[in-house]
Amino acid sequence: MTTQKTYSIGELAREFQITTRTIRFYEDQGLLHPQRRGQTRIYLPSDRVALKLILRGKRLGLSLAESRELIQLYIPTGDNRHQLQALLDKIAEKRAMLAQQLKDIQAMQQEMDEAEQRAREAMMQLENNNV
Amino acid sequence: MTTQKTYSIGELAREFQITTRTIRFYEDQGLLHPQRRGQTRIYLPSDRVALKLILRGKRLGLSLAESRELIQLYIPTGDNRHQLQALLDKIAEKRAMLAQQLKDIQAMQQEMDEAEQRAREAMMQLENNNV
DNA sequence: CAACATCTTTACGTTTACGTAAACTTCCCC
């Protein structure tokens, strides 16, 4: 018997640097589904993974609704063909978004290079004028 | 004499698939600074570039405040050393963010691969059961 | 056993990023 590790809401909040309010809000929005012991929420490793996905999604500008979709891509899929095709479509859609973001990041990185260049050159100018 | 091209608010809205309300809002937030001919706004190519940066920022999850910072990295920097150092710090900060996003994207792409695999396998199962 | 930490629910407040509507000029066209 493999007993799973469990987490309290406070533990997760500390680990991920968010508030308990935020975690409860994600549950409210259907992104997390913790167990209960009485009133108290008990989180399993799978909840922790979901939380990681949500926060990663946030860093990439996903809405909670979008992250919920993403999480559902991980739920064991005993679906029918129609559902599976919809799933594949969603995956393709997310891929396209990621590809666009990759482009955006590369463009921004290049512009950071150029901005840094300009700043360094302006700094050199100041050095020279001060001799 | 090199006369610059100009754009109306409607032209830009159409080109970037946003509303004029949105463009005016960005001006309100200090992200755009169009000329005026009487009451009417006249946009220069530099405004158009700024708009592109804003929209790219949005795709990467930047707030308008963050995009405003980014845009300021492009303003000709006739600053003093202190300002320039602050500028370099900001650039480094944005770089770190982009690096994190890159990681996030790669992780997500891999998970999309896996999700697609699972979906395809589930589909194959259905095919077999139906023979 | 009193006090403190941690948990709970309920509910109103706040920020960001616009949407939507009203009421008004300006220009162009037949």
Place this chain on the structure above:
DNA sequence: GGGGAAGTTTACGTAAACGTAAAGATGTTG
């Protein structure tokens, strides 16, 4: 010269993602 089409300002509305506060249950520790 009476409509449109496109521009303007002003202002209230809204969805998303929490923040913040109140009021209470639960556990544990000196």
